[in-house]
Amino acid sequence: MASISKRTTGWFAQIRRKGFEPEYRTFRTKADAQRWARDREAAIDRGDEPCSRTLLRGTTLGDLIDRYIVEVTPGKRSEESERLRLGKMRLHSMASLSLADLSAVAIAAYRDGRAAFVKPGTIARELGLLRNIVEVARRDWGFCVPRNVVDQVRRSPVRNARDRRLERDELARLRLAVSSNRNKLVAPAIYLAIETALRRGELLDLRWHYIDLQSRTAHVPHTKTGNARTIPLTDKAVAILQALSRSEERVFPMSAMALRLSWNRVRERAGMPDLRFHDLRHEAISRFAEMGLSAAELAVISGHKDPRMLMRYTHLRPADLAKKLTGRSWDAEVGGGRNIVS
Numbered sequence: 335m336a337s338i339s340k341r342t343t344g345w346f347a348q349i350r351r352k353g354f355e356p357e358y359r360t361f362r363t364k365a366d367a368q369r370w371a372r373d374r375e376a377a378i379d380r381g382d383e384p385c386s387r388t389l390l391r392g393t394t395l396g397d398l399i400d401r402y403i404v405e406v407t408p409g410k411r412s413e414e415s416e417r418l419r420l421g422k423m424r425l426h427s428m429a430s431l432s433l434a435d436l437s438a439v440a441i442a443a444y445r446d447g448r449a450a451f452v453k454p455g456t457i458a459r460e461l462g463l464l465r466n467i468v469e470v471a472r473r474d475w476g477f478c479v480p481r482n483v484v485d486q487v488r489r490s491p492v493r494n495a496r497d498r499r500l501e502r503d504e505l506a507r508l509r510l511a512v513s514s515n516r517n518k519l520v521a522p523a524i525y526l527a528i529e530t531a532l533r534r535g536e537l538l539d540l541r542w543h544y545i546d547l548q549s550r551t552a553h554v555p556h557t558k559t560g561n562a563r564t565i566p567l568t569d570k571a572v573a574i575l576q577a578l579s580r581s582e583e584r585v586f587p588m589s590a591m592a593l594r595l596s597w598n599r600v601r602e603r604a605g606m607p608d609l610r611f612h613d614l615r616h617e618a619i620s621r622f623a624e625m626g627l628s629a630a631e632l633a634v635i636s637g638h639k640d641p642r643m644l645m646r647y648t649h650l651r652p653a654d655l656a657k658k659l660t661g662r663s664w665d666a667e668v669g670g671g672r673n674i675v676s
Contacts, residue, residue: 336371338364347371351378351478390478395436395467396429401475402467411535411556414590416463423460433471433479438486445487454490461487498613499620500528504606511604519586520596522574524614529571531618531636533558534593534611540585547572554637563637 338347341360347367349357357374361367399420407416423429428444441464448457465484471477500508505528512521523537532540536554544553550567557563567575578585586593594611601609619636629641 336368336375338367338371340364349374349378351375351476390434391432393433393477394429395431395433396424398433398467398471398475398477399424399429402470406470419460419463423464433477436468436479436483438483441484441487445490449490458489461489497616498609499617500609500613504604504609507604507606508600511600514603515596515600517588517592517596519578519588520593520600522578523586523593524597524600524611526571526574527611527614528618528621529568529574530565531615531622532565533615534590538584538586538588538590538593541583542580542585543583545575545585547575557637559637559639561637561639563634565635 336347336349338345340346343360345361345364345367347359347361347370349371359367359370361370403417403420407413407420410416426444428440431440441461445457445461448460461484465482468479468482468484472479472482508524509521512524515521526532527534527537530552532554536557539556540552540554544555545551545567546553547567550572551564552567552571553562553564555562575585597611601607615636619632622632622635627635633639633641
């Protein structure tokens with residue numbers, strides 16, 4: 335906000351913005367002073383004015399990361415994983431760069447260095463997080479960064495679509511492996527994931543007052559997309575829930591890390607190190623599709639708004655489709671079209 339005051343020599347206007355050198359001018363009339371101040375502030379807001387490199391040298395990217403961890407990360411559902419991710423990024427040499435020296439070249443070097451150790455999807459998430467940190471600093475914290483340098487960095491294509499499903503004997507192997515687990519909540523969590531297509535975080539957030547066994551539904555208020563949904567429960571899902579203790583508010587009172595570590599041990603014992611917990615969601619949606627549910631019905635369960643994303647999670651087995659076609663054939667062309675008949 336500009337400050338304008340009357341002096342013996344005229345009207346004195348001054349503009350002070352964090353990250354910019356202060357500006358002073360004296361005008362003959364107050365209207366002239368106000369007009370100049372409006373024009374200069376508008377130019378700053380548009381990003382037309384260069385920032386003071388001297389002021390930007392006093393803050394590093396690491397300083398922004400530290401502040402983001404304290405002020406922004408705690409408000410996210412992914413707080414635990416984001417805090418770990420930011421902690422690792424904080425140790426990288428890039429974090430020691432001042433905002434004056436932070437450039438697309440430095441971000442690209444970080445991207446290329448990470449490519450030797452992690453997959454493109456991980457790099458994309460890290461760059462997205464970096465972009466948000468710089469954007470918060472620009473918009474909310476008043477740092478004079480004319481543009482977000484992360485936007486200038488080329489992103490590697492992410493091809494992380496998976497079609498992993500449980501093979502014929504793998505569910506039995508999974509049951510055998512989880513039966514020896516000391517944490518007795520892990521087995522029902524795995525089985526319920528297969529029966530409901532719930533994500534790991536949604537399972538752990540499930541509360542007993544969200545569940546109505548009479549109407550056979552479960553409400554999921556906190557989701558990855560931010561849109562609450564209510565899902566139907568299968569017979570097996572109801573049986574799993576009925577067998578659990580209601581001594582606590584949460585259906586599965588354990589931490590995300592506890593479930594993650596237990597899952598890793600289970601899949602290793604089962605001889606399926608490539609199976610991810612999220613693959614159980616793929617398995618569940620594919621099973622619902624094989625039951626004959628429509629795309630709209632599947633979306634109610636999965637929460638997908640985009641049919642294309644829903645199709646990424648639906649992996650029908652060609653062999654199962656072939657069984658459905660057994661004994662069926664195309665008859666002669668009728669009325670300009672061809673009909674399949676039993």
